[in-house]
Amino acid sequence: MDTSSPVITAETANHVLFHFGCGGYQAGSFTTHLLSAFATADEQHFHRLAAAFPEYAAAVAAIQYDPHGVINLRAIARGEVAAEAAAPQCPEALLNPETGDIRRCVQRGRHDWHQTPSGTQWRVPVDGTIEVPF
Numbered sequence: 001m002d003t004s005s006p007v008i009t010a011e012t013a014n015h016v017l018f019h020f021g022c023g024g025y026q027a028g029s030f031t032t033h034l035l036s037a038f039a040t041a042d043e044q045h046f047h048r049l050a051a052a053f054p055e056y057a058a059a060v061a062a063i064q065y066d067p068h069g070v071i072n073l074r075a076i077a078r079g080e081v082a083a084e085a086a087a088p089q090c091p092e093a094l095l096n097p098e099t100g101d102i103r104r105c106v107q108r109g110r111h112d113w114h115q116t117p118s119g120t121q122w123r124v125p126v127d128g129t130i131e132v133p134f
């Protein structure tokens with residue numbers, strides 16, 4: 001499992017902020033379509049896109065699921081903070097034993113509950129491979 005956090009660049013942050021109507025500036029044609037795909041993807045397709053475009057996946061997940069996502073992305077977009085220092089993505093993940101899918105926690109910074117992109121929440125399990133029903 002890849003545990004490295006994708007770095008959200010200022011450009012990526014601006015593109016995603018613009019796409020979700022939160023400021024920023026518009027991306028080129030391809031990235032605009034890519035962001036539309038991210039925004040409409042179900043969980044499975046989101047993860048397939050994320051494998052190819054991890055920095056956009058991180059930024060889209062932040063703006064859609066993190067209550068502080070817009071604030072963090074605006075700070076990144078303004079170049080005020082390095083992306084990694086702003087909010088490293090939580091390394092915790094849920095494993096779905098039926099599909100083998102690993103769903104990363106989308107939360108950043110300090111938090112008591114982890115959350116997948118689809119909104120499933122869980123506490124830190126003792127054994128990271130156990131799916132904890134919530």
Ligand SMILES: [Zn+2]
Pocket residue numbers: 090091092105106107111113114115
């Ligand atoms: Zn977490």
